[in-house]
Amino acid sequence: VSRRGGVVKEPLSRDRIVAVALASLEQDGLAGMSLRKIAQALETGPASLYAYVENLEELQALVLDKALAEVKTKPSREQDVRARLTAVLGSHLSVLLSKPGLAQLAMTTIAVGPNGLRIVEALLGILEDAGVDAATAAWAVDLLTLYTTAIAAEQSHRQAQEHADGADTLAPVARAIAAVSADTHPRIVAARDHLVSGTGQGRGAWAIEVLLSGILHTPRVPEPATAPASTRSKRLKPRPDGRG
Amino acid sequence: VSRRGGVVKEPLSRDRIVAVALASLEQDGLAGMSLRKIAQALETGPASLYAYVENLEELQALVLDKALAEVKTKPSREQDVRARLTAVLGSHLSVLLSKPGLAQLAMTTIAVGPNGLRIVEALLGILEDAGVDAATAAWAVDLLTLYTTAIAAEQSHRQAQEHADGADTLAPVARAIAAVSADTHPRIVAARDHLVSGTGQGRGAWAIEVLLSGILHTPRVPEPATAPASTRSKRLKPRPDGRG
DNA sequence: ACCTGAACACCGTTCAAGT
DNA sequence: ACCTGAACACCGTTCAAGT
Numbered sequence: 001v002s003r004r005g006g007v008v009k010e011p012l013s014r015d016r017i018v019a020v021a022l023a024s025l026e027q028d029g030l031a032g033m034s035l036r037k038i039a040q041a042l043e044t045g046p047a048s049l050y051a052y053v054e055n056l057e058e059l060q061a062l063v064l065d066k067a068l069a070e071v072k073t074k075p076s077r078e079q080d081v082r083a084r085l086t087a088v089l090g091s092h093l094s095v096l097l098s099k100p101g102l103a104q105l106a107m108t109t110i111a112v113g114p115n116g117l118r119i120v121e122a123l124l125g126i127l128e129d130a131g132v133d134a135a136t137a138a139w140a141v142d143l144l145t146l147y148t149t150a151i152a153a154e155q156s157h158r159q160a161q162e163h164a165d166g167a168d169t170l171a172p173v174a175r176a177i178a179a180v181s182a183d184t185h186p187r188i189v190a191a192r193d194h195l196v197s198g199t200g201q202g203r204g205a206w207a208i209e210v211l212l213s214g215i216l217h218t219p220r221v222p223e224p225a226t227a228p229a230s231t232r233s234k235r236l237k238p239r240p241d242g243r244g
Numbered sequence: 245v246s247r248r249g250g251v252v253k254e255p256l257s258r259d260r261i262v263a264v265a266l267a268s269l270e271q272d273g274l275a276g277m278s279l280r281k282i283a284q285a286l287e288t289g290p291a292s293l294y295a296y297v298e299n300l301e302e303l304q305a306l307v308l309d310k311a312l313a314e315v316k317t318k319p320s321r322e323q324d325v326r327a328r329l330t331a332v333l334g335s336h337l338s339v340l341l342s343k344p345g346l347a348q349l350a351m352t353t354i355a356v357g358p359n360g361l362r363i364v365e366a367l368l369g370i371l372e373d374a375g376v377d378a379a380t381a382a383w384a385v386d387l388l389t390l391y392t393t394a395i396a397a398e399q400s401h402r403q404a405q406e407h408a409d410g411a412d413t414l415a416p417v418a419r420a421i422a423a424v425s426a427d428t429h430p431r432i433v434a435a436r437d438h439l440v441s442g443t444g445q446g447r448g449a450w451a452i453e454v455l456l457s458g459i460l461h462t463p464r465v466p467e468p469a470t471a472p473a474s475t476r477s478k479r480l481k482p483r484p485d486g487r488g
Numbered sequence: 489a490c491c492t493g494a495a496c497a498c499c500g501t502t503c504a505a506g507t
Numbered sequence: 508a509c510c511t512g513a514a515c516a517c518c519g520t521t522c523a524a525g526t
Contacts, residue, residue, distance in 0.1 A: 011490090012490085012491085034517085034518065034519080035518085035519060035520090036517080036518070036519080044491075044492080045491080045492055045493065045494090046518095046519075046520080047491080047492060047493080047494090047520080047521080047522085048490080048491055048492065050520075050521085051489080051490055051491070052490095055519080055520080056519065056520090104352075107351055107352075107394075107397075108348075108351075110398075110401070110416065110417055112416060112417055112420035112421070113420075117420070117424060117429055117432060118429075120429075120432055120439075121428075121429045121430075121431050121432050124431035124432065124435055125431055128431065134434060134435045134438055135435075135438040135441075137435060137438075138435040138438035138439045138441075139438065139442070139447060139450060139451075140454075141439075142439070142447070143391070143451050143454065146391065146394045146395065146398065147387070147390065147391055147394065149394070150390045150391065150393070150394045151390065153351075154354075154390065157354070172354065172356060173354055173356055176356035176361070177356070180361060184365075185361055185362075185364075185365045186365075187365050187368035187369055187372065188361060188364055188365050188368065190378060191368055191378045191379075191381060191382040194378055194379040194381075194382035194383065195364075195382045195385075195386070197379075197382075198383070203383060203386070206383060206462075207383075207387050209458075209462050210384075210387065210455065210458035210459055210462045211454065211455070211458055212458070213457065213458040213461040213462045214453075214454035214455055214456070214457040214458025214459070214461070215454055215458070217457040217458070217461055218450075218453050218454045218457045221438070221442075221450060222446065222450065255509090256509085256510085278498085278499065278500080279499085279500060279501090280498080280499070280500080288510075288511080289510080289511055289512065289513095290499095290500075290501080291501080291502080291503085291510080291511060291512080291513090292509080292510055292511065294501075294502085295508080295509055295510070299500075299501080300500065300501090
C-alpha cells in the first residue's frame with residue numbers, strides 16, 4: 001500500500017518469480033508449471049517475466065537450485081566416510097522426493113547453480129577423505145547424483161500415476177509385469193514381487209550402498225585421453241617451440 | 245494407386261504411425277515430435293491418430309519400444325558373466341545414444357513393452373548365472389538400466405546443446421564449472437578437467453564396471469517387508485479361517 | 489529500464505458430423 | 508469403424524507501444 005493509500009503492486013523481481021514458480025511446481029507438478037500461470041499469480045502478463053529471466057529453461061534451473069538449498073551438505077565430522085556420504089546423498093534424495101515434480105525437473109535440468117555446486121563440492125571432499133583419486137571421484141560424484149536423481153524421478157512418476165488414477169489402480173509397470181507370461185519371461189515372473197517392491201527411500205539407500213562398494217572396489221578412471229578436444233586444448237596448449 | 249488409377253492413401257495403422265513418429269523423433273528430437281506433425285506427415289489431421297493410439301504418452305511408449313528392438317540381448321554364451329552383462333548394457337547404451345531424443349524419451353517413459361521386457365529378462369538371467377539372489381537381481385536390473393538411461397540422456401543433452409549453439413560454445417555445465425572460485429569450491433576447481441571429461445560410451449563403460457563391482461560386493465536387499473501393500477495383499481491372501 | 493497487450497506460431501485433446 | 512474439420516483450452520516467445 002502506498003503512502004497515498006492506493007494498493008501498490010509489489011514490484012517484480014527474480015526472487016519473487018522463482019518463489020512463485022517453485023510453489024507452482026509443488027502444487028501442479030512439472031507439466032503444470034507454466035510461465036503464463038506464474039505471471040497470472042503475480043498479476044501480470046507473461047511477457048513481463050522476460051525482463052528478469054532469459055526463458056523458461058533458465059527459470060527452471062533457478063527453481064531447481066532454490067529447492068536444492070534444503071540439501072544438507074555438512075554431516076557431522078565424527079561419522080566415517082560411508083556414513084557421511086550416505087547422509088549427504090540421503091538428504092539430496094529426500095529433498096527431491098519431498099516435492100512432486102522436483103525430481104522430474106532435476107532429471108531434465110543440470111544443477112549447476114550455487115546449491116548444486118555446493119553438493120558436488122561436499123561429495124568430492126568426502127570421497128577425497130576416502131582416498132579416492134581426483135579423476136575417479138569426479139566421475140563418481142556424477143554417478144551418485146545422477147542415480148539419486150533418477151531413482152527420485154522414477155518414484156515420483158509412480159506417485160503421480162497413483163495420485164491421478166486413484167488408489168487401487170496398479171501402476172503401468174506393475175500391470176505390465178503382472179501380464180507377462182512365464183513361458184517367454186520365466187525370470188521376470190519369478191522375480192515379479194521383487195521388481196515392484198520397495199520405497200524410494202529404501203531402494204535409494206540400497207543403491208547408495210551398491211555404488212559406494214563399487215566405487216571403492218573399481219579401478220581408477222581410464223587415462224584422460226578420453227577428454228573432449230575443447231577441454232584438452234585449454235589445458236595442453238601447444239608449446240611455442242612446437243615440441244608440445 | 246487403386247485399380248481405377250486414382251491415388252489411394254495407404255490406410256493408417258498403428259505401425260505406420262509409430263514408424264513416422266520414430267522418424268520424427270530422430271530428426272527433431274523429443275521436443276520436436278508432436279502429434280500434429282506426425283499427422284501432417286501422414287497427410288491427415290491430428291484427430292485421426294486417436295483411432296489407433298490412446299494419447300501422446302502411449303505413442304511415446306510404443307516409439308521407445310520400437311527403438312529398443314535394436315538392443316542385442318543374446319551375448320555369446322562363451323563369455324563370462326561380466327562380459328555378457330557389459331555386452332547387453334553396452335548395446336542398450338549405444339542404441340539410446342544413436343538417436344538424439346531417444347535417451348530423453350527413455351528418461352520420461354518407463355519401458356515395459358516387449359523389447360523392454362526382453363532386456364530385463366536377459367539381465368535377470370545373467371545375474372542369476374552370477375549367483376546373485378532373485379531379490380537383489382531385481383533391484384540391480386533396475387539400477388543398471390536406470391543408470392544406462394540416465395547417462396545416455398545426459399550425453400544427448402550435451403550434444404543437443406552443442407549442436408544448437410555451434411562448436412565453440414561450452415556446454416552450460418562446463419561454463420559454470422569454469423566460473424567457480426577456488427576459494428569457495430577448491431575441490432571442484434581441482435577436479436575441473438575430470439568433471440567434464442569423457443564420452444558417453446567411456447563413462448558408461450566405467451559406470452557399468454562400478455555397478456557390477458558394487459552389486460557383487462553388496463549385501464542382499466533388505467527383507468521384503470518394504471513391499472507396498474497393494475503388492476503384498478495379492479501374495480498373502482488372508483486365510484479363510486481368519487488365522488492368516 | 490521496466491512493464492504490457494496483443495499477436496504469432498505452436499501444442500494435445502475432444503466432439504459433432506461425415507462416410 | 509474409421510476418419511475428419513473445427514473448436515477448445517492451453518503453451519513459450521516476440522514485439523511495438525507505453526511509462
